[in-house]
Amino acid sequence: MLKLTCAIFLLTVSAIASRTAIAGTIEYSRAYQECVKAAHNSLTVRCATDELQRQQAKLGREVDALMKVLPAARRAKLTNVQRLFEAYREANCKFYGTSLNGPGYYMHDVNGAMCRLHMTADRASELRYFLQVNRG
Numbered sequence: 001m002l003k004l005t006c007a008i009f010l011l012t013v014s015a016i017a018s019r020t021a022i023a024g025t026i027e028y029s030r031a032y033q034e035c036v037k038a039a040h041n042s043l044t045v046r047c048a049t050d051e052l053q054r055q056q057a058k059l060g061r062e063v064d065a066l067m068k069v070l071p072a073a074r075r076a077k078l079t080n081v082q083r084l085f086e087a088y089r090e091a092n093c094k095f096y097g098t099s100l101n102g103p104g105y106y107m108h109d110v111n112g113a114m115c116r117l118h119m120t121a122d123r124a125s126e127l128r129y130f131l132q133v134n135r136g
Helices: 002-023 030-038 041-069 072-096 106-135
Strands: none
Touching: 030 041, 041 072, 041 106, 072 106
């Protein structure tokens, strides 16, 4: 079971990493990097949760910056795409955060938290890249 969980986690990270190579570099805060370095397993979820808040704020700033330069029709599409992204992220990460045998396995909490963090950070990077490329 642990091998399967680790394999799923690594596949998630690999998929995210390959998309990030296209979109640009994901930038995590120094606070997150230090937290993870110092954390024991029980604190990993806390580190990811705290960083998720920072990445959510960064994503909001990227959306706002993009909204300022998009024509009205594209702004409506971006709003819709963001809603779809958030729904997909929650469903996808809930899947990764759920054990095949039901709740109660700590590693699934870690997988779910890390999934939300990485997908959010990746989306912020994606939008920043889109803005840079389309500005000329």
